[in-house]
Amino acid sequence: ETGVTQSPTHLIKTRGQQVTLRCSSQSGHNTVSWYQQALGQGPQFIFQYYREEENGRGNFPPRFSGLQFPNYSSELNVNALELDDSALYLCASSLTTSGVHEQYFGPGTRLTVT
Amino acid sequence: AQSVTQPDIHITVSEGASLELRCNYSYGATPYLFWYVQSPGQGLQLLLKYFSGDTLVQGIKGFEAEFKRSQSSFNLRKPSVHWSDAAEYFCAVVSNSGYALNFGKGTSLLVTP
Numbered sequence: 001e002t003g004v005t006q007s008p009t010h011l012i013k014t015r016g017q018q019v020t021l022r023c024s025s026q027s028g029h030n031t032v033s034w035y036q037q038a039l040g041q042g043p044q045f046i047f048q049y050y051r052e053e054e055n056g057r058g059n060f061p062p063r064f065s066g067l068q069f070p071n072y073s074s075e076l077n078v079n080a081l082e083l084d085d086s087a088l089y090l091c092a093s094s095l096t097t098s099g100v101h102e103q104y105f106g107p108g109t110r111l112t113v114t
Numbered sequence: 115a116q117s118v119t120q121p122d123i124h125i126t127v128s129e130g131a132s133l134e135l136r137c138n139y140s141y142g143a144t145p146y147l148f149w150y151v152q153s154p155g156q157g158l159q160l161l162l163k164y165f166s167g168d169t170l171v172q173g174i175k176g177f178e179a180e181f182k183r184s185q186s187s188f189n190l191r192k193p194s195v196h197w198s199d200a201a202e203y204f205c206a207v208v209s210n211s212g213y214a215l216n217f218g219k220g221t222s223l224l225v226t227p
Contacts, residue, residue, distance in 0.1 A: 042217030
């Protein structure tokens with residue numbers, strides 16, 4: 001069974017640029033959630049994708065957007081990068097059938113905005 | 115909104131000693147609760163979860179947690195800590211939406227020889 005994978009591992013961008021982060025869900029999972037973890041903080045929910053549509057969103061501006069593909073992999077796009085976007089971005093996959101299911105996290109992408 | 119509080123930012127224990135990490139939740143009905151562990155520079159690993167039923171849940175790596183409704187708590191315990199347990203521990207609760215996790219700020223565990 002393949003776990004959640006994310007790419008790239010690390011990324012350095014300049015303020016104002018755009019970035020795309022990628023996530024492959026765990027085998028058998030159909031739902032992907034994205035979280036932002038600032039240094040010294042707990043992860044904050046950005047959004048979730050299920051059946052290729054945004055299923056819910058946290059308190060993040062529209063310049064944070066995403067996609068989910070037919071194979072359940074996902075992308076997180078951030079436009080007009082700000083210094084405060086520097087964080088560890090975590091992807092989590094789960095299986096949505098009914099009820100609540102646990103989320104399994106990938107290793108994250110460390111984004112540094114200069 | 116459902117939330118969790120982890121009162122201890124840092125905890126230091128000696129190797130071989132017992133461990134208890136505190137987590138308090140805020141929610142009217144029965145919450146869905148989780149404990150995750152994060153090693154330096156790594157993602158989150160699920161240790162255990164509570165959805166319903168038996169209030170004492172067993173997890174991986176010898177961890178257990180007890181759900182106490184009367185105290186709104188879900189504390190994580192381990193009888194004997196190993197040096198490899200040094201990490202950041204996060205308590206989380208499923209949000210009102212039913213799909214997002216709301217995390218505490220974490221407790222950093224240091225294990226001394």
